[in-house]
Amino acid sequence: MTEHRSPGSLQAWAGPALLAVLTVAGWALLEAAADSPQEAWFVRAFVLLGAAALALHVAAVLVPQRRALRELAQLRALHDEQCEALAASLEELRHGDLVAMTAPIAALPQPMQLGVGQASRALAALMQQIQSSSVEVASAAGTVQRTSSELASASSQQAAAVVEITASTEELARTAGQIAANSEAQARLAARSESSADGGAASVEAAVVGVEAVRGHMAAIAARADTLGARSRDIYRMLDLITEIAQETHILALNAAIEAASAGEHGGRFSVVAEEVRRLAERSRESVDSVRSHLDEFSGAIRGVAQATAEGSQAAEQVLLQSRSAEHAIAELRSALTETAQAAREISLATGEQRTASDEVAATLREVGDVIQRIADGLRRYTDAAERLNQLALSIQLLTQSFRIESPHSLKHQLLRWTERLRDLSGNLEAVEGALSELLETCPYLEMVYLVDVSGVMTGFVVNRDLVGERQVPGSAAVGRSFAERPWFQAVARDRRSAVTPIYDSLLTGDPCFTIAVAVGSGDDTIGVVGADVNLRNWTKI
């Protein structure tokens, strides 16, 4: 005020001083130049006019000017006060405390109060909207991420299944090709078999004719053998007769010899004759025996021939039957071969078409597999994008949590409200832990809340067992351990304001989380810092 007054005062008094100097200078010059009384009157009038002008200047210019300067100083002081209030509000806004920023604006003019208040409320509403939107975005992104991940996994499995189906179809096509080739070869073989069967049928037919001729010859041989047998029996009868005669002759010779022996010396010569007769009879019998032996052999041979002929005839008949059966079988075989060849050709054509169709199916399946693979890749990219979107939504959440608004979703606001209770419970460790437990019940998305004193030493903590389960709390989280080096503690201790850490992986659950730290008390009355670890997976469910 003084700095502003001095130059203004000097400037304010410059005009009267110049007027006074001019009046005095003019009076002196006029007094020196006035020679007459009239001129003296003129000098007196000049001096009076000068004094009047000086008085008028003081009254009309200098006094209003000084009043305006005082009012200006007052206005400047008010301006400075309002600027300070606005700066304080903006400072709170800079730190994101949209609740605290409304306190200093009472010094502002009503329109400005109204404008700042409206701006604060609008910004708080915007933050709240952004919070809720980011939560929804995070939730939707999480859902999209899980869904797309499942779809990507399913698509990968589907792609693998399609690859297997493609391989099976290709194998089917190859098998069909082999079947077609085999069927074609079978058809050719069947055709050759047809011609062979024709040749076989002709051969069998010729064999039938030949066997029938053989059977006729066998019948003729059998007839001849029967004739020979009859002749042999006649010879046997003749031999029997000759044998009979020889035996009778033998007996007669014996009786003659006996008679000769009875005749004594007279019968000697007769005895010789009788002996000769007996010898002839003996030789006849031996000859008959020899002839009979030969005839036996001949008859045996004849019987053998007859038997062989009968067997040959029977065999020929059997061969004839078998040949006819073979002829019939060959005819049926030829018919079957014809049908087989036709069926093989049809199979070859069908399997050829099947191979073509299988190739087309395999090609289509390969394209489908490529498409599914591309879909899987796209879904993986979609999953990555959803993950990034989720991270982005969480980052937005973190950003919005940097602001304190009057909302149950504003963690800073919630914690600051709880710090008021903790401040009253200072020194009562059990009461502090009870309050922290109530805080966990109120905010189930918190993994752990803890209170450290102004030197950074932990004085108490509570773990949310609903989230953590029975996992052991790491050794770093223990009463008496120092957290003075933690960034969040340093930030709170330095600025006496709440702080939010970046996202990190929790040692307790492995889930992503962040820590929000709030000072308990303010200024020199700060008694410590409350830290809360927020589980992001559960936080997005609020």
Added chain:
Amino acid sequence: MDEKPQTAQGDRRWLLVRAGGAAYALPARDVRFVVRGLVCHPVPGARPRLLGLAQYGGEPLAVLDLHALAEGGAAQTSQRVTVVLGRRSERRAPAVGLAVDAALRVAEFSGPQSPDDGRLIQGALSVDDETVTVLDTSVLMADRWRAGGWDDD
């Protein structure tokens, strides 16, 4: 009829027969005839050696199995040939038939040096490298034989 049968000693002509696989020599003087195919009718209850009765010359003829008679046991002869024994000096003398398998021939050789009177088998000789049992068939025509001794042991 009661005269003593002439022994085989001094006989030089023999009828060689085969019966039951063995060869026998019968004195030619006791052989009346050799016949074939003589039909023999068995006698019920007779000994095995007696094959039966046959009709010869209008009279019954007892036919004995030579092998069973000489060796004992059952009859084994096929009875293709029957040798009719009888004394030639007596046309009415009784005759006995011996059934044999075959009548071979009339041979001339000396009989046993020490004939055993009253016994059928007089001994054995080797004729043409074959053992021949020499029989004294006169025993068969003795009275006690004709009185039914053919059935005795």
